[in-house]
Amino acid sequence: MMWMKCTISIVPATSTLHSPDVAVHADMREDFLKTLRCIILSRILEEKLGSLYRAGGRIVGGVYLGRGQEAFSAAAGNNLRYGKDIYGPLIRDQAGRIAYGEPLLDAMRTYLGVITGPMRGRDGNIHRGRPREGCMAMISHLGSLLSVVAGALFARRLRGTLGDTVGATSIGDGGTSTGAFHEGLNMAAVEKLPLVISVANNQFAYSTPTSRQYACEDLVDRARGYGIEGYSVDGTDLLACVATFRTAFARARAGHGPQMVVGKLLRLGGHGEHDDASYIPDSARHKHEARDCIEVAKKQAIDLGWITEAEIRTWEEESRREVDAAQAIASKEPTPDPYRETWHALSTSELVEGQHG
Amino acid sequence: MSITYLEAIREAQYEALRSDPNVFLYGQDISTFGGAFKATKNLSREFPGRVFDSPISEDAMIGMAVGAAIEGARPIIEMQFADFSSVGFNQIVNQAATLYWRTNTPCPITIRMPSGGTAGSGPFHSQSMESIYAHYPGIVILTPATVEDAYWMLLESVKLNDPVIFCEHKFLYYHLKSEGFGEALPIGKARIARPGRDATVVAYSAMLHEALKSAEELQMDGYQVEVVDLRSVKPMDTDTILASVSRTGRLLAVGESFPWGGVTAEIIARVSSEAFHMLDAPPMRLNSKDTPIPYHPNLWKTHRPTTSSITAALRTLLRY
Ligand SMILES: Cc1ncc(C[n+]2csc(CCOP(=O)(O)OP(=O)(O)O)c2C)c(N)n1
Numbered sequence: 263m264m265w266m267k268c269t270i271s272i273v274p275a276t277s278t279l280h281s282p283d284v285a286v287h288a289d290m291r292e293d294f295l296k297t298l299r300c301i302i303l304s305r306i307l308e309e310k311l312g313s314l315y316r317a318g319g320r321i322v323g324g325v326y327l328g329r330g331q332e333a334f335s336a337a338a339g340n341n342l343r344y345g346k347d348i349y350g351p352l353i354r355d356q357a358g359r360i361a362y363g364e365p366l367l368d369a370m371r372t373y374l375g376v377i378t379g380p381m382r383g384r385d386g387n388i389h390r391g392r393p394r395e396g397c398m399a400m401i402s403h404l405g406s407l408l409s410v411v412a413g414a415l416f417a418r419r420l421r422g423t424l425g426d427t428v429g430a431t432s433i434g435d436g437g438t439s440t441g442a443f444h445e446g447l448n449m450a451a452v453e454k455l456p457l458v459i460s461v462a463n464n465q466f467a468y469s470t471p472t473s474r475q476y477a478c479e480d481l482v483d484r485a486r487g488y489g490i491e492g493y494s495v496d497g498t499d500l501l502a503c504v505a506t507f508r509t510a511f512a513r514a515r516a517g518h519g520p521q522m523v524v525g526k527l528l529r530l531g532g533h534g535e536h537d538d539a540s541y542i543p544d545s546a547r548h549k550h551e552a553r554d555c556i557e558v559a560k561k562q563a564i565d566l567g568w569i570t571e572a573e574i575r576t577w578e579e580e581s582r583r584e585v586d587a588a589q590a591i592a593s594k595e596p597t598p599d600p601y602r603e604t605w606h607a608l609s610t611s612e613l614v615e616g617q618h619g
Numbered sequence: 620m621s622i623t624y625l626e627a628i629r630e631a632q633y634e635a636l637r638s639d640p641n642v643f644l645y646g647q648d649i650s651t652f653g654g655a656f657k658a659t660k661n662l663s664r665e666f667p668g669r670v671f672d673s674p675i676s677e678d679a680m681i682g683m684a685v686g687a688a689i690e691g692a693r694p695i696i697e698m699q700f701a702d703f704s705s706v707g708f709n710q711i712v713n714q715a716a717t718l719y720w721r722t723n724t725p726c727p728i729t730i731r732m733p734s735g736g737t738a739g740s741g742p743f744h745s746q747s748m749e750s751i752y753a754h755y756p757g758i759v760i761l762t763p764a765t766v767e768d769a770y771w772m773l774l775e776s777v778k779l780n781d782p783v784i785f786c787e788h789k790f791l792y793y794h795l796k797s798e799g800f801g802e803a804l805p806i807g808k809a810r811i812a813r814p815g816r817d818a819t820v821v822a823y824s825a826m827l828h829e830a831l832k833s834a835e836e837l838q839m840d841g842y843q844v845e846v847v848d849l850r851s852v853k854p855m856d857t858d859t860i861l862a863s864v865s866r867t868g869r870l871l872a873v874g875e876s877f878p879w880g881g882v883t884a885e886i887i888a889r890v891s892s893e894a895f896h897m898l899d900a901p902p903m904r905l906n907s908k909d910t911p912i913p914y915h916p917n918l919w920k921t922h923r924p925t926t927s928s929i930t931a932a933l934r935t936l937l938r939y
């Protein structure tokens with residue numbers, strides 16, 4: 263079994279910034295720009311969600327943002343075809359969801375808890391999806407989504423409908439410590455499923471640093487243990503992320519089994535919007551991983567001559583309008599009515615019990 | 620032709636695989652080996668590519684079943700012993716059981732759980748998990764006590780668009796025989812296994828047979844004990860229980876799971892709150908003892924309810 267440790271060397275981040283090589287990156291132009299657009303939109307949407315949360319009143323429950331992780335998340339999502347591939351996004355995957363093609367309204371409606379959204383007020387925020395269309399709706403329990411995505415791929419292979427479809431899911435550094443993650447990844451490896459696992463190592467699990475999470479040198483080392491192919495990438499470098507995920511997805515689709523991509527980055531915010539992240543030391547905030555991937559990406563694109571600052575500003579304005587439009591629609595829609603709720607947990611309504619006691 | 624409870628389970632899986640190409644089997648040692656109890660004997664040969672040996676990963680086994688069900692497959696997952704389903708607990712109660720309600724996506728998975736005590740099996744190969752799972756919304760819990768129910772209810776489970784915990788009792792695997800599969804009774808309905816007018820025993824799974832023997836013993840003393848076979852723990856057929864209690868005025872609920880809460884407590888609660896005026900005596904319940912399940916047969920026989928402890932309880936109830 264081949265084991266690749268294609269570190270950031272695919273596209274060394276620093277050299278990219280200082281000497282963009284148009285010829286080397288030419289075939290990435292389209293993917294890069296698509297992804298850049300997604301991460302700009304994602305950041306603007308999340309800033310809106312954050313401000314709605316702080317204003318109070320409209321958003322029910324917590325808000326969990328992907329600030330600083332957009333490039334890594336979107337570079338994965340960009341390889342997925344909505345309605346064809348299977349996606350199991352996690353807490354910090356707003357950008358990946360946009361790149362995958364989840365409608366903006368699904369996010370807005372779920373955060374606002376309106377019944378027009380996919381979760382109809384029965385679940386909220388990041389716990390959303392449309393499983394029958396291939397977008398799994400995560401439960402909170404970290405690690406437990408991996409085997410679900412694997413199962414969907416397994417069923418397709420069994421029924422002869424796998425074709426060139428692929429599955430992708432994500433996990434954080436903390437989530438890699440769960441038994442469910444281990445069981446799921448091991449099973450996916452045993453079944454040799456076309457699955458790409460993004461591990462966003464953002465150095466913290468809520469407040470817990472990685473030194474309290476794992477004892478191996480680098481999470482990518484685990485790939486060898488599972489007998490799968492592993493990659494390590496600078497998660498703040500969109501160009502590197504696009505290149506790495508392109509390879510990983512191509513190899514998954516080509517039958518090389520699960521691919522694990524570890525992104526090194528920093529969560530640029532609290533665990534949720536309730537958290538001021540005061541436990542993140544200043545030293546971490548000044549390291550390379552603390553770069554804002556969006557600023558890095560914009561500069562990469564401008565340096566490569568792929569886009570102008572004015573065009574980026576146009577994208578930002580368009581994104582703002584898109585987000586405002588989604589908010590305007592969703593905020594007028596009805597919230598759930600307990601008297602109209604079926605209160606049926608089974609799809610077989612004849613087997614639903616009446617209320618007793 | 621005489622068929623055992625275990626053979627009925629194999630035959631039901633054969634029929635499920637035969638009649639629906641979306642059905643597949645996933646579990647430890649179930650492929651060429653045929654399973655720890657041989658409940659999948661020869662199925663991998665008869666249905667190549669549809670019966671898989673799984674890694675020892677109960678969490679991932681259930682998670683993968685949920686993903687497969689979302690895609691339209693109908694997986695049957697074999698837990699090697701019900702006890703080990705605790706490792707897959709999260710996927711059962713949080714992933715499978717919430718899927719439909721959260722996302723409007725049906726979750727047709729069947730989890731087979733070889734359940735209950737047999738002599739010498741000890742604390743970790745003897746458990747009855749029905750009470751634990753019944754606590755959670757979004758799951759159907761079936762507890763067949765007969766060869767016929769083992770066959771038909773398993774087939775029905777696979778067809779249901781909801782997660783089913785299928786509690787098959789290991790003690791009945793070889794002991795219980797029938798001449799055929801008879802006819803299917805509806806899921807979710809209890810059955811009067813023996814009519815009577817003096818007291819009602821509600822039991823399920825292996826406890827049904829202990830209760831029936833007890834009713835037989837008491838008949839010699841002139842008592843007519845009605846025995847209700849619950850068949851399905853969830854949904855629970857409250858109407859049949861209430862109708863029986865309204866005829867007899869006396870209730871004993873018997874279950875093999877641990878005594879704190881659970882199926883028997885639920886039966887008592889429902890009868891007490893909905894038919895208090897029909898009771899001529901305080902309702903009683905019998906469960907296993909509140910300790911882990913013992914290894915030695917001397918201890919095990921006393922740990923779980925048996926014909927003699929059920930008879931003793933019934934005498935108290937009838938004398939009241
Ligand atoms: C099994 C489980 N235990 C605890 C939690 C509570 N929890 C939610 S997010 C989180 C931290 C996750 O850290 P990490 O996996 O690194 O992801 P990140 O938040 O950094 O993206 C914890 C402990 C949970 N959701 N699931």
Ligand SMILES: [Mg+2]
Pocket residue numbers: 434435436462463464465466467468
């Ligand atoms: Mg983390």
